Amino acid sequence: MDDTxxxxxxxxxxxxxxxxxxxLMEEDVMGDLNLFRTMGHVPRVMQAYMRLGTALWNGGDLSTRERELAILAVARAQRSRYEWHQHVDIGREAGVTTEELRRIAHADETGFPEREQAVxxxxEAVAAGTVTGPLFEAAREVTDTETVVALTLLAGHYLLTARFLDALSVPVDDPFVGWDPEA
Structure with a gap:
């Protein structure tokens, strides 16, 4: 973590x-990440951010894998190296393969099931501000209203995080895994 x-x-x-x-900065809380080392300047907000993030992780009917696919899609769309870097390993733990990571990095959704593609x-559209009626309906058709609302909040949360990281030039904690991560 010396790369400041x-x-x-x-x-x-x-x-x-x-x-x-x-x-909040104890290891088991993940607060020792550069994201939180930056947010620590406003500890009350950092605490609320962490609580909101935890609530959003548990919202709706998304599997851990689907949630990670959504976060990775936002990270790629926003070109957020920090978010991408953090969620490559978390995605792998949720069953996202190296080949799937490469496809996500290149906005290639081929090979993913319909539900995962819609998610x-x-x-990505939430983060880009380009949600259309058909995109919304496609997501709701493969999930439900509660899950689409939760997914909207989750994507918005990671958009906020990407903008925060970018505005304050928060460095990636370890050497960047790259947009085409290795196995």
């Missing part, structure tokens, strides 16, 4: 936070 070059604000350590918020297309 280019960050627009200092990356904080756990001890830089008020004592009441230091628990990725819809998430």
């Amino acid at each position: 070059e280019g960050a627009r604000v200092p990356l904080l350590d756990r001890t830089d936070l008020p004592e009441d918020y230091q628990y 990725m297309r819809y998430a």
Whole structure:
């Protein structure tokens, strides 16, 4: 985590936070990531962001794999190296293969089941601000209204995160896995 070059604000350590918020940067909370080391400048907001993220992970009827496909689609569409980097391994843990990651990186949805294609297309459109009636209906047809609403919130959350990371030039925590990750 020593790669802080280019960050627009200092990356904080756990001890830089008020004592009441230091628990947010404990390893099991994932707060030691550069994303949170940057957000730590406003610890109350960081706490709310983390709680919202947890709630969104559990919203609707998306599988872990579908949720990761949606996040990866947003990351690719926004060219968010940080988000992509963080979610490549999480996606792999959810069953996304290296070949599928490469296809997502190139906006190629061939080979994915209809439901997964609809989820990725819809998430990307939410992030781009280009949701159309047919895209919405395609996502709702393969899920349900609750899941589309949850997917909308999830994609919006990762759009917000991508913009935050970009605006503050938050560096990737480790060497970037690349848009065409290796096995």
